[in-house]
Amino acid sequence: MQGTNPPTATGGAPLLSLRGIDKSFGPVQVLHGVDLDVRAGEVTALVGDNGAGKSTLVKCIAGIYTTDAGEYFFEGRRVQVHGPRDTAELGIEVVYQDLALCDNLDIVQNMFLGREEKKGVLLDEPTMEEMARQTLASLSVRTVRSVRQLVSSLSGGQRQTVAIAKAVLWNSKVVLLDEPTAALGVAQTRQVLDLVRRLADNGLGVVLISHNLNDVFEVADNITALYLGRAAATVRTKDVTSSQVVELITAGRSGDMGIIDTSATAAV
Amino acid sequence: MSATPDSPTRNGDVAATAAKGPQDESARIAELARATASGGSPMAQPAEEPTFGEGIRAYITRLKGGDIGALPAALGLVVLFVLFAALRPDTFLTPINIANLMVQASSIIVLAMGLTFVLLLGDIDLSAGVAGGASAAVMALVMNDAGLGWYLSIPAALLTGLAFGTLIGMFVARVGIPSFVVTLAFFLGIQGITLWLIGEGGTIPVRDQVVVNIANGNVPVGLGWVFAVLAAAAYxxxxxxxxxxxxxxGLNRDNFILVVLRVVGVAVVLLGLTAVLSQNRARVPGIELAGVPYSVPIIGVLLVLLSIVLGRTAYGRHVYAVGGNAEAARRAGINVTRIRISVFMIGSTLAAFSGIIEASRLNSVAPGSGGGNTLLLGVGAAVIGGTSLFGGKGKVTNAVIGGLVIATITNGLGLMGQRAFVNFLVTGAVLLLAAAVDAISRRRRASASS
Incomplete structure (x- = not known):
């Protein structure tokens, strides 16, 4: 792994680049020199088996974990990330699996939670509602009827939609989605995948963490497979088959792709 | 979720429509045209005003979904009024009794307003009643022993409450003891403080005219009308x-007729109450006793102020958020610890104010002030009014309606000459009923969302 080289990649300069990320928890090294590129307008899928380090990598990107080694580039500049506030300022938003919505608040209130628009000391509800409506309209959301519904009345897919809309409300540039379709039915998965695609079409860099290869092949432009804490390979979705990706996930390699040095995996 | 060509699609779904066959072809084309022209989202068009029927149906849907709010309490209040008016036609609906009822309800309502903040976080403050008693004792001592006026003794009482609340909040939010245990300890400890301040068997009289007037004085009739008209007009x-x-x-809004009905309803209540309380209610001929008791406008001001805090400020929004999902609130950057401490501070300060009103009503403070069933009446008022014991749901208005229900039960049973044990039994049963309604509607909300 070449730690210090600036990111080079195919298909335009990446919005977000990680180079040689190491992360250990005590004696256990979870990430070994991971590289990752996220480009504007593309969906990058992050796949890997349980324990491959997907969630750890996401939390490193989000600034929740500090990395032990490696470099973090944003829009070509090297940046230091010390916490979630830093990444939020850069325009990186994470939609976690458990969504973190308040059931007792409505959609607008949830989308602006903690960042309310104010007029003096009072809340500026009309402006917030307008901005929420514009955001949902820009994502062509057709499944939400009224932005003044309580979140408790929404279906799983609608909740996911609200959580994603909340993430893009702040002109964010990169959105990370942690298993957005894990708990959804067929129709709702469809809606959310459409939404994921639209995020990228609107020019955002999207990272999709998923176990479901059907979803990945449907919306992702690139796939980065993690294998035991290493980035086994980053491939264009159109260049690979599903079974090749399965091999990358389960064995770390497939044909001439993947980790060549098998002794490295033995050390884990 | 189909879209018809003539009705503006709110929930349209191209895929679903496409699957329905050729007869829906024109609908599908219309839908696709709309989708490509406007981004396909109903959010791209201005929200439409619901019709009167839609407004009513939306309300019924909310009720069925377990979001019943103050409706049972409001209905209960009407039933109680009709019941007692029928059983005691000569006494219950007389101006003097209505004035009494309002004054009796005042301290319960203020206590319940404070408890609403604590309950919104799913916590409880068992010490609120005795905190009010101890604060009133401080007020009485500052007035009598130190000889200072109401302008110093009332703030002293409120600060006492604030101090109790801050301590409770620290123990709950910083140390991490469940609020039930912390406030149970304070319930005992504060009674000790009151006893120590007043001395066993002693009673401190409250003679300061301003303090006595809170519960015993009346707003001059003319001024009362001015207040009522101004308040109704402002609303x-x-x-x-x-x-x-x-x-x-182009934002979401209620049906216009429903809005007007609400405005008219508030005006009728305000002006009607003023009309009743402006009649001369002196039992002795030749003496004029009329006007709205001072505690009523005081509660009105508190109601407006606290409703603004909870409903229209970021702080209030954060209180609801922490009560609904503390983890989500934390991730949104809200300081959950600070919010938790603050609700106990507000709760105990309002409890102190409730203690002042009670001291004013009784013209004295005793070691037992704020003990007994005071707290349970306060919690009962909040919960009967529709504030959830599980957190995240409730309003200050609920405390007012619930407090009126509790006071009406006490007042009506008293007029019927029932003995105290009936009062306890009925109030306990009503509290249990309200908590059951709360628990069941919570279950409905949970099942409605899955």
Whole structure:
């Protein structure tokens, strides 16, 4: 792994680049020199088996974990990330699996939670509602009827939609989605995948963490497979088959792709 | 979720429509045209005003979904009024009894307003009643022993409450003891403080005219009318102004007729109450006793102020958020610890104010002030009014309606000459009923969302 080289990649300069990320928890090294590129307008899928380090990598990107080694580039500049506030300022938003919505608040209130628009000391509800409506309209959301519904009345897919809309409300540039379709039915998965695609079409860099290869092949432009804490390979979705990706996930390699040095995996 | 060509699609789904066959082809084309022209989202068009029927149906849907709010309490209040008016036609609906009822309800309502903040976080403050008693004792001592006026003794009492609340909040939010245990300890400890301040068997009289007037004085009739008309007009202006701005900006809003009905309802209640309380209610001929008791406008001001805090400020929004999902609130950057401490501070300060009103009503403070069933009446008022014991749901208005229900039960049973044990039994049963309604509607909310 070449730690210090600036990111080079195919298909335009990446919005977000990680180079040689190491992360250990005590004696256990979870990430070994991971590289990752996220480009504007593309969906990058992050796949890997349980324990491959997907969630750890996401939390490193989000600034929740500090990395032990490696470099973090944003829009070509090297940046230091010390916490979630830093990444939020850069325009990186994470939609976690458990969504973190308040059931007792409505959609607008949830989308602006903690960042309310104010007029003096009072809340500026009309402006917030307008901005929420514009955001949902820009994502062509057709499944939400009224932005003044309580979140408790929404279906799983609608909740996911609200959580994603909340993430893009702040002109964010990169959105990370942690298993957005894990708990959804067929129709709702469809809606959310459409939404994921639209995020990228609107020019955002999207990272999709998923176990479901059907979803990945449907919306992702690139796939980065993690294998035991290493980035086994980053491939264009159109260049690979599903079974090749399965091999990358389960064995770390497939044909001439993947980790060549098998002794490295033995050390884990 | 199909879209028909003539009705504006709110929930349209191209895929679903496409699957339905050729007869829906024109609908599908219309839908696709709309989708490509406007981004396909109903959010791209201004929100429409619901019709009267839609407004009513939406309300019924909310009720069925377990979001019942103050409806049972409001209905209960009407039933109680009808019941007691029928059973005691000569006494219950007389102006003097209505005035009594309002004064009796005042301290319960203020206590319940404070408890609403604590309950919104799913916590409980068992010490609120005795905190009010101890604060009133401090007030009485500052007035009598130190000889200072109400302008110093009332703030001293409120600060006492604030101090109790801050300590409770620290123990709950910083140390991490469940609020039930912390406030149970304070319930015992504060009674000790009151006893120590007043001395066993002693009673401190409250003679300061301003303090006595809170519960015993009346607003001059003319001024009372001015207040009532101004309040009704202000409510109408603000409500209609907000509705108009929502309409202009194409935002979600209620049906206009329903808004007008609400404005009229508030005006009728305000002016009707003023009319009843402005009649001469002196039992002795030749003496004029009329006007709205001072505690009523005081509660009105508190109601408006606290409703603004909870409903229209970021702080209030954060209180609801922490009560609904503390983890989500934390991730949104809200300081959950600070919010938790603050609700106990507000709760105990309002409890102190409730203690002042009670001391004013009784003209004295005793070691037992705020003990007994005071707290349970306060919690009962909040919960009967529709504030959830599980957190995240409730309003200050609920405390007012619930407090009136509790006071009406006490007042009506008293007029019927029932003995105290009946009062306890009935109030306990009503509290249990309200908590059951709360628990069941919570279950409905949970099942409605899955």
């Amino acid at each position: 109408a202006l603000i409500t209609l102004g907000r509705w108009n701005s929502q309409r202009r900006r």
